[in-house]
Amino acid sequence: MxxxxxxxxxxxxxxxxxxxxxxxxxxxxxxxxxxxxxxxxxxxxxxxxxxxxxxxxxxxxxxxxxxxxxxxxxxxxxxxxxxxSTDFSKLLKSNNTGKYIAYVFILLGFLSLMDNIVLPLLSRYVNYEILRLSKELFISLIFIAVGLLIIIKGRKLKTGDNKCNKEE
Structure with a gap:
């Protein structure tokens, strides 16, 4: 067409x-x-x-x-x-999908709470530059931790698949 x-x-x-x-x-x-x-x-x-x-x-x-x-x-x-590489239809039918979506919302809510409430309140008592750097450090550490968890979980799934293949 x-x-x-x-x-x-x-x-x-x-x-x-x-x-x-x-x-x-x-x-x-x-x-x-x-x-x-x-x-x-x-x-x-x-x-x-x-x-x-x-x-x-x-x-x-x-x-x-x-x-x-x-x-x-x-x-x-x-x-x-x-x-x-991601089969979203399979992912959406998974029993764990709701749990992962909940984790994402909890993480985003926590980060939003920190950014919009906690940091403005702390800025009255702590230097802004220290708060900004602390926030950047915290968010960076969260990304690193999530990435590491994904890698570890992927390795566990691969070793589990290899064990299943060897048993067959």
């Missing part, structure tokens, strides 16, 4: 909307999710290094929508390459 490259480019000004114009709803939602989640995390927790991802996602959205609009083959609405 022929789509207008100029229309796809126009809609792609909002990341993901160009893909939706092309009928690629899944890809459009995934791009929007990435873009706006990155924006929210970057602004909410003052993590400016996440901001570097915004233009990358935005330009990917524009150029990919233009490329797909000029494609002569039938477009297939599959996961984006970044999501291909």
């Amino acid at each position: 022929n789509h207008s490259k100029s229309n796809a480019t126009f809609f792609a000004i909002v990341p993901g909307a160009g893909h939706m114009y092309l009928g690629l709803m899944r890809q459009g939602i995934e791009i929007m999710f990435l873009f706006f989640l990155t924006f929210a995390v970057s602004n909410s927790f003052h993590l400016s290094f996440f901001g570097i991802l915004l233009p990358i996602i935005w330009f990917y959205s524009i150029f990919d929508a233009r490329k797909k609009a000029s494609s002569l083959t039938e477009l297939e609405d599959t996961d984006l390459p970044i999501f291909k």
Whole structure:
């Protein structure tokens, strides 16, 4: 099906909307999710290094929508390459999904509470620079701890898979 490259480019000004114009709803939602989640995390927790991802996602959205609009083959609405290694439909059916979503909300709520209530109250008594550095250190340590937990859990799953394969 022929789509207008100029229309796809126009809609792609909002990341993901160009893909939706092309009928690629899944890809459009995934791009929007990435873009706006990155924006929210970057602004909410003052993590400016996440901001570097915004233009990358935005330009990917524009150029990919233009490329797909000029494609002569039938477009297939599959996961984006970044999501291909994760089977979200399987993940959403998992019994642990609710638990992980709850952990994310607890973590975000805790960080928001620290940023919006605790730190402004402490700023009356403690130098602002010390508070800022403490906050950055705390958030960095949380990211490191979550990353390490994911790696450890991944190793346990792999060794469990190897044991199952050896028994067969």
